[in-house]
Structures are given as structure tokens and as C-alpha cells.
Amino acid sequence: MVSSLAAPKLTTTFSSSTTLLFSKNLPLSLSNPFLSLPLNLTSSVTHLHCRSLSFCHRHRRGFVAASAEPDNGADSARKYDFDLFTIGAGSGGVRAARFAANFGASVAVCELPFSTISSETGGGVGGTCVLRGCVPKKLLVYASKYSHEFDESHGFGWKYDSEPKNDWSTLIANKNAELQRLTGIYKNILKNAGVSLIEGRGKIVDPHTVDVDGKLYSARNILISVGGRPFIPDIPGSEYAIDSDAALDLPSKPEKIAIIGGGYIALEFAGIFSGLTSEVHVFIRQKKVLRGFDEEIRDFVAEQMSVRGIEFHTEESPQAIIKVADGSLSLKTNRGTVDGFSHIMFATGRRPNTKNLGLEAMGVKLNKNGAIEVDEYSRTSVPSIWAVGDVTDRVNLTPVALMEGGALAKTIFHNEPTKPDYRAIPSAVFSQPPIGQVGLSEEQAVEQYGDVDIFTANFRPLKATLSGLPDRVFMKLVVCAKTNKVVGLHMCGEDSPEIVQGFAVAVKAGLTKADFDATVGIHPTAAEEFVTMRTPTRKIRSSPEVCQAHNLFFLSSCNNVYSLRSQLSNVVGSLTSFLN
Numbered sequence: 001m002v003s004s005l006a007a008p009k010l011t012t013t014f015s016s017s018t019t020l021l022f023s024k025n026l027p028l029s030l031s032n033p034f035l036s037l038p039l040n041l042t043s044s045v046t047h048l049h050c051r052s053l054s055f056c057h058r059h060r061r062g063f064v065a066a067s068a069e070p071d072n073g074a075d076s077a078r079k080y081d082f083d084l085f086t087i088g089a090g091s092g093g094v095r096a097a098r099f100a101a102n103f104g105a106s107v108a109v110c111e112l113p114f115s116t117i118s119s120e121t122g123g124g125v126g127g128t129c130v131l132r133g134c135v136p137k138k139l140l141v142y143a144s145k146y147s148h149e150f151d152e153s154h155g156f157g158w159k160y161d162s163e164p165k166n167d168w169s170t171l172i173a174n175k176n177a178e179l180q181r182l183t184g185i186y187k188n189i190l191k192n193a194g195v196s197l198i199e200g201r202g203k204i205v206d207p208h209t210v211d212v213d214g215k216l217y218s219a220r221n222i223l224i225s226v227g228g229r230p231f232i233p234d235i236p237g238s239e240y241a242i243d244s245d246a247a248l249d250l251p252s253k254p255e256k257i258a259i260i261g262g263g264y265i266a267l268e269f270a271g272i273f274s275g276l277t278s279e280v281h282v283f284i285r286q287k288k289v290l291r292g293f294d295e296e297i298r299d300f301v302a303e304q305m306s307v308r309g310i311e312f313h314t315e316e317s318p319q320a321i322i323k324v325a326d327g328s329l330s331l332k333t334n335r336g337t338v339d340g341f342s343h344i345m346f347a348t349g350r351r352p353n354t355k356n357l358g359l360e361a362m363g364v365k366l367n368k369n370g371a372i373e374v375d376e377y378s379r380t381s382v383p384s385i386w387a388v389g390d391v392t393d394r395v396n397l398t399p400v401a402l403m404e405g406g407a408l409a410k411t412i413f414h415n416e417p418t419k420p421d422y423r424a425i426p427s428a429v430f431s432q433p434p435i436g437q438v439g440l441s442e443e444q445a446v447e448q449y450g451d452v453d454i455f456t457a458n459f460r461p462l463k464a465t466l467s468g469l470p471d472r473v474f475m476k477l478v479v480c481a482k483t484n485k486v487v488g489l490h491m492c493g494e495d496s497p498e499i500v501q502g503f504a505v506a507v508k509a510g511l512t513k514a515d516f517d518a519t520v521g522i523h524p525t526a527a528e529e530f531v532t533m534r535t536p537t538r539k540i541r542s543s544p545e546v547c548q549a550h551n552l553f554f555l556s557s558c559n560n561v562y563s564l565r566s567q568l569s570n571v572v573g574s575l576t577s578f579l580n
């Protein structure tokens, strides 16, 4: 099915004498490996002369089309429908499409009709983040945080005549109305950028042609930005389980839920359902949650979530789900069976959505997980085909997909080959309490730099003094001993994603611990701890010289010293924090 916004059949020729004039007078740039003309200059000239949108569009297409051809297999004599055809209108696709259009390219995006659950036939403009991920998840996090706030409020003198209750159907209806509003906004963002939106399922049929439900569109460049889908391991009874798409749109709130997995999604949904007063059990196959995160953060968040009533089942792998006659579900693991669940949710990762796109036939290389292999500029093994976002399984975060999409538009249509920069990407887990982090974990820093100073604060926040709740906050700076640069910053506690976003600028800029120390704190905040950590909790030294310089015990390797000292300093640190 092709929507009323189906792509217009446009011709692609050099159109304006003004553009030609300027183009002729400008030196050819050979710096762009992908293009032959200095599009940035010609584009800006074109914008100066745009008087109406339709004129702009006609005007833009000529030179972009003519210059994007050289090494992507496009035929310079051929007229293509679009300079860029994007399959998938999620974060990466929308960003690349609208930025490309702003640079003067003629662009189309195809996307499936709106659905809260992703499938072969349902998707929606906005993609995972807006419709089935970050946004609805955060709305549910907001909803679920109230119960903790009600608990806190008693110590501040609040009294309620009756226990506050959450009405799940109101919450879900309001959330869905917001998703409808946002998908509408995203359609308008595309429309206002001059991007043609085509509703339907795109499939690549040759390196320059996309088939959308039987209608063919030619393009100089094709972008795949179709994201990923939740992955559920194939165990007996898995058909009774739900994934995160379904968990965001349940007809009723779970009474007792098992969440399998210990990653971002598992912890965020554990917090959501626990806050909304469901009984929550999290099953992780390892000893700890959040593989890859800083070890102390892993321990701290699990401890705090347990204090709030979530039960963690560690080193338990799911083996089968059994539906019982009373309608409840039992989860069988390697350690036994837990009964009585109303819902069992898998949060066991997501897989790139690369099936039925025609990729194998086209020779687009996929890795062993089914992700599209791309070079540093997001180009696939087929020169005219590009890919950004979760479908490439690089760093699966919306802001990273946005960065990749923006970089791609610059690379192809702005004469500015741009590699996404993956250094010091901050991220958050919206668990309760939430985590914010940027840069290296302590373990990664020790591996990379050897000699590292660790500063930590583990304290009872001011709010907890009156609320009386056992909430604590943990904060950590990882400092390279040689350069004094802060190479890692971690926090678990209220507002940590908001706080860490600001500090991420400092870490990305390579600021030193001395710069942090020279910054005046904002009092009283939790954030001020990051600029008032005066004494290292421990100094980790891997080289004997540095060890001696720091007047430690004489040993040929400092690792033993490290472990002894770190254990001692952990004890001292905890005692100090406790006394504070």
C-alpha cells in the first residue's frame, strides 16, 4: 500500500542556471572520498536563492544528484527518483533523511503503519525509541516512581486518607495518546524537511531500487535504518512469555512478574512494575546484573533494587515455561521452579531486524548476529547501500543512531566525510534508583592505563534523612594517574542520568581531576560530590616504579598491593561515608 504521500516522480537534472554558475566558479574538492563536487558550498548557495519550497526542491535535486555518483555504482546518465531512499523512520533514519534533505538531497523514507508492537506489518514513524522504547518506557518510569515518592512523603508530614492507587488503563491510554501525538510530530518533521514519506514495507531489489509493497523506487543511495527487535530464546513454553513491546502495552498490570535478563531493559521494567506494586522477580544467568558496567555500580544497583522489594535470582537460566490449569505461569530454571506468575517477560537482548530486506541477495554482508556490517562511514559492502542505528549493532542507543544518521547525511550530501565518534558516550539505565555513566569503568581503566586513582562517595542523601527510607547514592570518579584526566564517571542514585549528562561534557573534553576540584559545588545537591571528592578511595598501581613513587610496599608486582589496599580503602571509604 502506498500512502497519499507517495514519492513524486521527479526528474534529476542540473536545474538552475544560478547553481551552475556558482558550481562552475568553485574549485572541485577531492577531499570527499564519496563525492566529486563541493556540495557544502553549492548547497548553501542554493539555499540563499530558495524562494519557495517547491522551487527549493527542484533546485536542490540537480547538483546533489549529479555529484553523488562517482564511486557508488550510480549511473550518471540515469534519472533516479531520489538521491536517498531510507528504509525505516526511526531515530537514525529520520535524522539522516531530514538532514540530507536540508543539505539539498531529494529524499524518501518508507515505514510500516503505526503499531505499538513491532512486526512484519506494523511499525510507525518514530521507530523503537519513540514508540516502543525510550519514550513510553520513560513515561512508565515516571508513573511508577510515585509510589516511592508517596513512601518518602510521610516523613515530610504528608498524610493520606487512603492508600494511593494506580489505574493502569488510564496510564496506558494516556501513554498511547502521547505516542499518537509523537508519530504525528515525526511525520510533520519529515514533511517540513521536504522528505517524501511512503507507507509500506521496503525491500531492496537491486543496488539502486527499493520495492515498497510492489511499487518500485530508484535511488542513488539507499539507507537501511530498520532497527532491531526483542529476542526471546527458544525454550519450551516461550509462546507464553512477553517481550518489552508487549510489556509496554499490557491490557492489565501484572500481579507477579518474572523478568529474565539482567540488562538495561530488565532493570528498567523491574523498577516500573515494582513501583506500580507488582511482585517482581528478576532471573539473571550470571552472578551480577549489567555486564560491562563498573563492578561497584553493578553491586550497588542490585542492592538498592533489592531493598525496594525486587527479588533477584542469580545464576538461574530459564529452561521452560509451564502454563498451569489456573492460568498462572511457572518458570523452570536450572535451579528449580518458581510458580504463580501472571506474566513472564524476556529482556534477553535485541536482534537486528535484517530479515526479508533482500540483503543477502544483494550481497550486503551481515555479521554472525545478523547485523549489517558497515565501515566507519556507515557504508555497507555494497557501495550504494548504507546502514545506521541498531541494525548495525554498534552502540545501540538512540543518541548514537542520531549521531550516525547526521554523520551519514554530511558524508554523502555535504562534502564532509564524517565518522561517528564513539568515545565517551554517556548512557543511563532508568532503573530505580537510576544509573548514569560516561567513560571507562574502573576495570576498563585499569586495563587501559594500569595506574588509576579511584574516588568514591557512598552516602545517605539528604532526602532520606526525613523520609527514613534506606536509600543511598553511590558516585565514582575514575582518574588516570599519569595524566590526572577523569576517564570515567559513574553514579547510581536519584537524578543520576540528568547529572551525568552535564558531567559527560567534562569527561568528553578530557578535563582533569584538578579541573573538577577547581569547580565550586552547588549545595546541597548530590551532584556536588563530583567536585568535592578530595581523597582517593584507592590508588591502583600496576608498575613497580609508580608503586614506589607512591610509597607503597615493595613488591615486584603491585597487584597484590592493589587488592589489599583497595579492600582496606573500601572499608575506610564505607566507614567515612557512613559517618558523613
Ligand SMILES: NC(=O)C1=CN([C@@H]2O[C@H](COP(=O)(O)OP(=O)(O)OC[C@H]3O[C@@H](n4cnc5c(N)ncnc54)[C@H](OP(=O)(O)O)[C@@H]3O)[C@@H](O)[C@H]2O)C=CC1
Residues within 6 Å of the ligand: 233, 260, 261, 262, 263, 264, 265, 266, 268, 284, 285, 286, 290, 291, 317, 318, 347, 348, 349, 350, 395, 396, 397, 427, 428, 429, 430
Ligand atoms: N536506557 C537505555 O539507554 C536503554 C538502552 N537499551 C538498549 O537496548 C538494547 C537491548 O537491551 P536488553 O534487552 O536489556 O539487552 P542487554 O544486552 O543489555 O541485556 C540482555 C540480558 O539478557 C541476558 N540474556 C541474554 N540471553 C539470555 C538467555 N538466553 N537466557 C538468559 N539470559 C539471557 C544477558 O545476560 P549476559 O549478560 O549473561 O549476556 C543480559 O543480562 C541494549 O543494547 C541497550 O543498549 C534498552 C533499554 C534502555
Ligand SMILES: N[C@@H](CCC(=O)N[C@@H](CSSC[C@H](NC(=O)CC[C@H](N)C(=O)O)C(=O)NCC(=O)O)C(=O)NCC(=O)O)C(=O)O
Residues within 6 Å of the ligand: 090, 091, 092, 094, 095, 096, 098, 126, 129, 130, 135, 182, 185, 398, 399, 402
Ligand atoms: N529531553 C526531553 C526529550 C523530549 C524529546 O526529545 N521528545 C521528542 C520525542 S521523543 S525523542 C526521539 C528522538 N529525538 C531525540 O532524541 C531528540 C534529540 C535531541 N533533541 C537532538 O536534537 O539531538 C528522535 O528520534 N529524533 C529523530 C531526529 O531528531 O531526527 C520530541 O520530538 N518532542 C516533540 C514534542 O514533544 O513536541 C525530555 O526528556 O523532556
